[in-house]
Amino acid sequence: MTVTTDQVQWFAQAFSQMVANVDQAVLGKQHVIRLALTCMLSEGHLLLEDYPGTGKTQLARAIACTVQGSNSRVQFTPDLLPSDVTGVTIYDPAKSTFDFHPGPIFANIVLADEINRASPKTQSALLEVMEEGRVTVDGVAHAVGDPFMVIATQNPIEQAGTYRLPEAQLDRFLMKTSLGYPDHEATVAVLADAKTRDRTKSLQAVVTSNVVSDMAALADEIHVDPAILAYVSRIAEESRRHPSLKLGLSMRGCLAFVRCAKTWAASQGRTHVIPDDIKLIAHPVLCHRLLLTAEAQFANTTVDQVIDQILSEIAPPAERVA
Template sequence: MTVTHDQASWFAQTFDQLVGNVAQAVVGKEHVVRLALTCMLSEGHLLLEDFPGTGKTQLARSIAGTVQGTNSRIQFTPDLLPSDVSGVTVYDQDKHEFTFHPGPIFATIVLADEINRASPKTQSALLEVMEEGRVTVDGTPHDVGDPFMVIATQNPIEQAGTYRLPEAQLDRFLMKTTLGYPDHEATMAVLADAKNRDRAAGLSPVVTSAVVGDMAALADEVHVDPAILAYVSRIAEESRRHPSVRLGLSVRGCLAFVRVAKTWALSQGRDHVIPDDVKLLAEPVMNHRLLLTAEAQFAEITVQQVIDQLLTQVPAPADRVAAP
């Protein structure tokens, strides 16, 4: 199916409405909000590495409220068990049968706060649900519903007592970004409305959860020229050959690139992906997938510097990349 001009316009207009609604709660962070919504409409999950008090919970709650969905927050601690996330079956003495009690993972938007503080076993339970979209307890599968997105957070400070996410598990997050502190004007706006302790609570839904599914399906139909696919593939190949990189971009990472580029292009009202989409999304897609060598880290080379080098080394396609 080819995306029509009217469909592209509708998607872009609806996307802007979603962004505007969420931005009422997450002030001064429109680009991050766009990335988060792109991640949701690409049916992926988001990793936020940020300092405390920057609005991560507000982001999760406002997105859920905007799409008329539910939200839950799981505070990850070392003693958290997999059943605390997924749920457990309990014997009902009145009915003389086991009944499944769903855990907090059964929500539209799940905030996994400080995921690196939980044990690897609990982390794996969460990542399994993210990949499969369902929970299996005592041999019985339970779907978590659709749409479903996990926003996991990591604190870049206070690394004592944490369990670092392995690279193979990091790769399962579609994108990684950071909210950061708001600028002066945004901070002033928040302080002026200090009496409003929960900015996300007052948001009204813009679309239903069913519309989110329709938007995600439409984004899948965006045209991607073979030249763009070759561009993404060459970036991945060069990342694996880069002297400062020990682990380059995987095939899953390339698929993530294409998925988010389609959604981003459609959010701009286009029915096709252009090289600038790939360049703009390179950092959130690649910065948690590239593993630097010990020598590069010792030389204080950053992943962002490597990404910039890759985008400079690999020439972008100059041919026409619009939909036929």
């Protein structure tokens, strides 16, 4: 299907309305909001590594309110069981049947708070649902609905008693970013409205969940020139042989790169992806997928520095192939 200019203009307008709506609850973080919505419309999941009290829960609730969807919050702790996330089958003696009682994962927007505090067994309970959009309990598959996005958080300052997320699970997150503290003006605005405990309560839905599905389908049809695809491939190949990295970009990561670039291009009102789209989303798409060698860590090299170096060494395409 060829995407028309009118279609992407509608997409960009709806996207801007969604950003403006979420911005009423999460002040001064429009770029992060755009990344989160890009992640959702690319049918992916978001990892937030940030300090406590920066508005991660507000972001999840605001997105759910904006798309007229449901939201849930799971506080991950060492004693959390997989069934506490996915749900459990309980025997009903009155009907002599086993009934499935869905867990908090059955929501449009799921906030998995401090995911690295749960045991690896509980963390793995998220793998199927993040990849397949369903959970299997007692051999029966249950769809979680559409749209569906997991926003997982990690606390970077407290590592005692945590379980590091394995690379296989990190790769299932489409993007990783952080909210950070608001700037001076946003801080003053929040403090001036300190009487409001939950800024998401006043939000009204901008689009319905069906519109979100339509927008995701439209983003999939955005044109990506073969020259752009070759550019992404060269970035992946360079990451795999970079001396500071022991793990480069996987094929799942390459696909995530292209999917996010399509959605970002549509949000800008374009029917095609340009090299600047790739550069702009490179850090949130790559930073959690690349692993530094021990020597690079000892030399205080950061993943962001490696990404910048790779992007500077590979020339972006200057002409379209097709």
